[in-house]
Amino acid sequence: MTTSLQTVLVTGVAQGIGRTICERLLEDGYRVLGMDISAQPPDGLSAFEQVDLTDARATRLALGRLTGRYDITRLVNNVGSSYREFVRDGTGQAEHTLVRLNLACAIACAQAVLPAMRQAGEGRIVNLISRAVYGRDTRSVYAATKSALLAMTRSWALELAADGISVNAVGPGMINTELFRRNNPPDAPDVSRLRDAIPMKRIGEPSEVAHAVAFLLHPRSTYITGQSLFVCGGLSVAKTG
Amino acid sequence: MNAKESAPSVLLLNADSPFARSIAKSLERAGYSPRRPGEAEAGQPSLAVLFPWSAPDAALQDVDIDVFVGGLESMLVDAGVKLRESGLRSGAASLSRLVVLSGWEAHGSMGRSARSAVAGAMLGLARSWALEFAPLGLTVNAVIPGPDFMAERDDASLWPQASIDGLAYAIQFFLDPRAQSISGQVIAVCGGRTPATIPV
Numbered sequence: 001m002t003t004s005l006q007t008v009l010v011t012g013v014a015q016g017i018g019r020t021i022c023e024r025l026l027e028d029g030y031r032v033l034g035m036d037i038s039a040q041p042p043d044g045l046s047a048f049e050q051v052d053l054t055d056a057r058a059t060r061l062a063l064g065r066l067t068g069r070y071d072i073t074r075l076v077n078n079v080g081s082s083y084r085e086f087v088r089d090g091t092g093q094a095e096h097t098l099v100r101l102n103l104a105c106a107i108a109c110a111q112a113v114l115p116a117m118r119q120a121g122e123g124r125i126v127n128l129i130s131r132a133v134y135g136r137d138t139r140s141v142y143a144a145t146k147s148a149l150l151a152m153t154r155s156w157a158l159e160l161a162a163d164g165i166s167v168n169a170v171g172p173g174m175i176n177t178e179l180f181r182r183n184n185p186p187d188a189p190d191v192s193r194l195r196d197a198i199p200m201k202r203i204g205e206p207s208e209v210a211h212a213v214a215f216l217l218h219p220r221s222t223y224i225t226g227q228s229l230f231v232c233g234g235l236s237v238a239k240t241g
Numbered sequence: 242m243n244a245k246e247s248a249p250s251v252l253l254l255n256a257d258s259p260f261a262r263s264i265a266k267s268l269e270r271a272g273y274s275p276r277r278p279g280e281a282e283a284g285q286p287s288l289a290v291l292f293p294w295s296a297p298d299a300a301l302q303d304v305d306i307d308v309f310v311g312g313l314e315s316m317l318v319d320a321g322v323k324l325r326e327s328g329l330r331s332g333a334a335s336l337s338r339l340v341v342l343s344g345w346e347a348h349g350s351m352g353r354s355a356r357s358a359v360a361g362a363m364l365g366l367a368r369s370w371a372l373e374f375a376p377l378g379l380t381v382n383a384v385i386p387g388p389d390f391m392a393e394r395d396d397a398s399l400w401p402q403a404s405i406d407g408l409a410y411a412i413q414f415f416l417d418p419r420a421q422s423i424s425g426q427v428i429a430v431c432g433g434r435t436p437a438t439i440p441v
Contacts, residue, residue, distance in 0.1 A: 056306050087324055087373060095317040103358060104310050111302050133361075135368025135425055141317060143365035147347075148313070151361025154349025154439070156301055226349060226439070 007031040007070045008217065011053060011109060012079030013045070014038035016177035017128070020206035021076055021213050028214055030074065033066055035059075046070070053079050054100040056108060063112035071116040074217050077106035077127045077149075082142040094141040102145035103152075110156065114165075123165040124217045127153045128209075131173050131232055146171075150228055157226030166225035168216045173232025175204045199234030248274040250286035251416065252336075254323050255316060260390060261292040264342075267409035273416075278323060285327055285335035288416045291320055292342045293363050296355035309355050313362065320366065339374075340415045341367040341383045345390065345431070347441045360385075364427060364441060371425030380424035382415040384408065385441070387431030404430075 008025055012018035013034035019042050025032050026044045033047045041048040047069065049062035066072065080102045083094035110125060117123025129150045130136075132143040149169070156167040174180065174194055180203070184191045195201060209231045215221060216229070230236040251273045253265055265275040268290075276286060294316040297308065327336045344360030346353045367383035374381055389404050408430045414420060415428075429435050 056310070087321055087370065090318075090321040090325065092318045092321070095314050095321070099310055099314045099317070103313070104306050107301070107304055107306055107309065107354065111304070114302055132369070133365055135365070135372050137369060137372035140366055140369035140373065141321075143369040144317060144362040145365070147365025147368075148358035148362040151347045151349065151357040151364075151441075152354050155346065155351065155354050155357040158349050158351045159301055159354075228439075 005031075006074050006219075007033065007046070007072050008074035008076065009033045009035070009066065009072045009109065009113065010076040010078055011035045011105060013042060013048070014040045016179055017172060017175060017206045017209050018076075018078040021078060021210045024207065024210035024214050025217070030217075031070070033070060033072065035062060035066075036079070053105045054097055056100065056104055059105055059108050060112070063108060067112050067116065071120065072113040073117050073120050073123045075109055075113050075123075075125045076213055076217070077109055077125070079105055080128060080130075080146075082139055084138050086138055087140060090141075098141050098145045102142070103148055106149060106152070114160075117160075117165050118163050121164050123160075123163070124221070125156065125160075125165065125167040126213050126216050127167070127169045128213075129153070129169045129171040129228060131171055131230060131236055133171065134236065153228065154226045161225055166216070166221070168224060168226065169228040170209060170212045170216065171228055171230040171232065171236070172209045173204055173230065173235045174198065175206055175209060175231075177206055197235065198232070199237065202233060204231060204233055248272055249288060249416075250274045250276050252276055252278065252286040252289040252323075252327075254278065254289060254291045255294065255319065256290070256292050258292065258295050260295075260386075263405050264290070264292075264409050264412065267405050268412070270406075271409060271413060273413075278326075287335060287337045289323075289327070289336055289338070290340045290342065290412060290416075291323075291363075293344055293359045296359050298353050299355060300352045301354050304354050309358070312355075313359060316359070317362070317366075324370075336379050337418075338416045338420070339370065339379060339381045340412045341370075341381065342412075343367070343383050343385045343427070345386060345388045345429075347385060348435075348438060361441075367427070368425050375424055378421075380415070380421065382424060383427045384411045384415070385427060385429040385431065387429065387434060389432070
């Protein structure tokens with residue numbers, strides 16, 4: 001089976017894991033479409049929409065333009081953000097942004113691609129969640145939205161299975177992205193502590209997350225649905241030390 | 242607990258649904274004094290139960306995103322506000338026990354995208370708050386009502402009293418002063434339906 005005729009939409013493609021996912025899927029022969037608020041998509045995309053994905057109306061319009069031109073049968077709901085704050089310091093901004101970006105955008109994208117997937121009699125949706133579904137202090141709103149996305153992954157898997165559409169989740173652990181490096185300088189004590197807590201004793205690479213996404217999107221992954229695959233060097237299994 | 246004045250107060254948050262009212266009655270029968278935010282009381286309760294937003298049922302393609310965003314955002318913001326009002330803002334929480342009600346839809350449920358999102362969000366909150374509030378001595382745990390509470394959810398007359406009381410008893414377990422070392426945990430009151438399923 002080949003991936004060369006499949007069209008995949010990826011959200012949040014300008015940097016980090018999303019950018020690497022695009023690059024991997026291009027290597028695999030997919031026609032890749034992207035959406036991001038930043039106007040710096042990776043090379044090789046067949047189409048790109050610059051849009052604020054927290055804006056539901058603008059997102060729907062952009063999706064309409066993409067689905068009007070392409071039959072999208074693969075979707076990667078990658079875009080997401082996080083706020084680090086203690087509950088005592090909350091202002092409501094985290095809730096406002098993260099419910100829209102981490103959840104509403106995923107729903108809008110899934111709704112937009114469903115007709116083409118149903119028409120094709122098959123499809124794949126991969127939602128990017130997080131280890132935070134197991135709890136994360138100072139990021140409770142982020143954890144709530146990612147846990148919500150995990151639960152929706154399971155509901156969508158049940159709901160769409162009869163249409164031949166699989167829905168799975170990939171949960172990255174600590175990954176070596178620009179954002180991670182900016183927030184965690186290599187010489188910071190926190191980074192050593194974080195790395196030591198990982199059974200594999202190293203930070204993961206974006207390409208390792210992309211590999212999991214590519215596996216779940218692949219035409220041969222026909223019987224896997226409702227699952228969550230953590231790419232975390234074993235951190236989800238246990239904390240060491 | 243026989244004397245009314247000795248009944249421990251339990252603050253019920255987001256408790257407007259028939260489901261929440263049934264739980265409140267069961268807790269009252271068990272000797273607790275359920276209260277809503279703002280009800281007159283001397284001092285802050287040390288016990289609280291947070292109920293989920295009752296999102297409308299809809300298949301994925303029919304989810305009204307604006308309603309979903311508004312409802313979930315309000316639930317999350319309101320929960321944070323109520324916790325801050327309990328003293329967290331000053332770093333001295335009056336609360337010692339918080340039980341978060343999730344929903345069976347956290348396991349996945351056809352045609353219930355929004356409700357499953359809410360149920361999942363409650364688990365994410367409970368586990369994260371458990372970590373964040375542990376240094377304050379506040380335990381946070383979650384209870385998942387079984388699927389008996391999903392069907393005809395808004396008609397409380399269809400819920401067996403034994404089920405309601407069993408659910409309330411799980412809540413009481415987490416509220417108990419002797420449960421001070423239990424935090425970040427999830428109990429499903431489901432009559433044994435979770436084995437052979439993916440853990441939430």
